[in-house]
Amino acid sequence: MLPADLAPMAPSTLTPWAMYLAADMVVKAVMIALALASLATWTVLLAKGWELQRQARALRAARTRLLAAPQLPADPQDATLGQGTAAAMLLAARTELQLSAGLADRAGIKERVASRLDRIELDTARMQRRGIGVLASIGAVAPFVGLFGTVWGIMNSFIGIAHSNTTNLAVVAPGIAEALLATALGLVAAIPAVLVYNHFSRVLAGLRGLLGDLSAGVQQLVSRDLDRAAQRGIG
Numbered sequence: 412m413l414p415a416d417l418a419p420m421a422p423s424t425l426t427p428w429a430m431y432l433a434a435d436m437v438v439k440a441v442m443i444a445l446a447l448a449s450l451a452t453w454t455v456l457l458a459k460g461w462e463l464q465r466q467a468r469a470l471r472a473a474r475t476r477l478l479a480a481p482q483l484p485a486d487p488q489d490a491t492l493g494q495g496t497a498a499a500m501l502l503a504a505r506t507e508l509q510l511s512a513g514l515a516d517r518a519g520i521k522e523r524v525a526s527r528l529d530r531i532e533l534d535t536a537r538m539q540r541r542g543i544g545v546l547a548s549i550g551a552v553a554p555f556v557g558l559f560g561t562v563w564g565i566m567n568s569f570i571g572i573a574h575s576n577t578t579n580l581a582v583v584a585p586g587i588a589e590a591l592l593a594t595a596l597g598l599v600a601a602i603p604a605v606l607v608y609n610h611f612s613r614v615l616a617g618l619r620g621l622l623g624d625l626s627a628g629v630q631q632l633v634s635r636d637l638d639r640a641a642q643r644g645i646g
Contacts, residue, residue, distance in 0.1 A: 430589040435567050438593055441560030445596040448549045452604045459542055463614050466495070466539065470621040473497035477628035483508075483636050496535050496622065500629045503527040508633065517637045524633050528626040536619055543611050550605035557597015564590025 431442055472491045484492060484501060492501060504524050511520045568586035 427592060430592050434589040434592070435564060438560045438564045438589065441556055441563075441593050442596055445553060445557060445560075445593070445600045448553055449596075449600040449603070452546060452549055452600065452607055455542055455546060456603075456607045459611065463539065463611070463618065467614075467618055467621065469495050469497070470618065470625055474621060474624045474628060477625065477632065480632060481635075482639070483629070483632040496531065497625060499531050499535075500528055500625060503531060504629050504633050508636075517641065520637060521630065521634060525626075525630055528629060532619075532622045532626055535622055536615070539615055539618055543608065543615075546604045546608035546611070550601050550608060553601035553604065554594075554597045557594045557600075560593025560597070561590045564593060 431439065434442070469491070473495070476489065476491050477497070483504060485505070492498060504527070507520065507524045507527055511523065514520060565587060568590065571586065
């Protein structure tokens with residue numbers, strides 16, 4: 412009499428769901444973990460993709476408005492410049508100009524404004540990357556987790572073979588197929604995670620460029636206002 416986990420399975424029952432139900436508890440836990448990892452990948456793709464796309468539109472619109480502005484907006488009512496990173500940069504520039512009122516060293520004022528804007532750029536880039544690191548972890552770890560499930564399942568199959576004293580392929584194949592399913596799930600979880608991570612890396616590089624353009628636009632307005640103030644003082 413063969414053990415239950417080594418009993419021959421009909422070809423019609425060799426489906427992923429049937430193999431999952433017949434698998435060892437450890438292999439089942441591995442499959443569930445990999446399924447959750449795959450779900451996390453697609454969740455990050457949808458949620459973070461929408462968030463970054465929205466931020467990219469806002470940064471492009473703000474960059475266009477700043478490049479067309481003749482001077483630093485005192486208190487922008489336009490939603491394009493009145494919220495998000497653009498509003499934070501404009502506020503930082505106005506704050507530094509107020510704190511530096513009466514100082515004659517324009518180069519020092521520009522340097523301090525640039526320093527404030529750099530910090531905002533770094534903070535924004537850090538927030539944009541939030542949640543993306545999990546994709547790198549899934550892409551790196553999932554294949555090995557699936558391999559662990561496969562090794563564990565095949566080890567149990569060999570133990571069952573030793574106990575049953577049979578090497579009939581019809582008996583051995585279902586247990587090995589269940590074990591290999593863990594490897595397949597590991598690849599299913601890892602490959603999309605790597606692709607999505609690389610996609611977001613390119614998107615974040617583009618956003619970093621937009622942040623740099625926005626910072627440069629604010630610095631140009633500050634420099635222009637300082638030159639006008641110096642010109643009026645001379646006049």
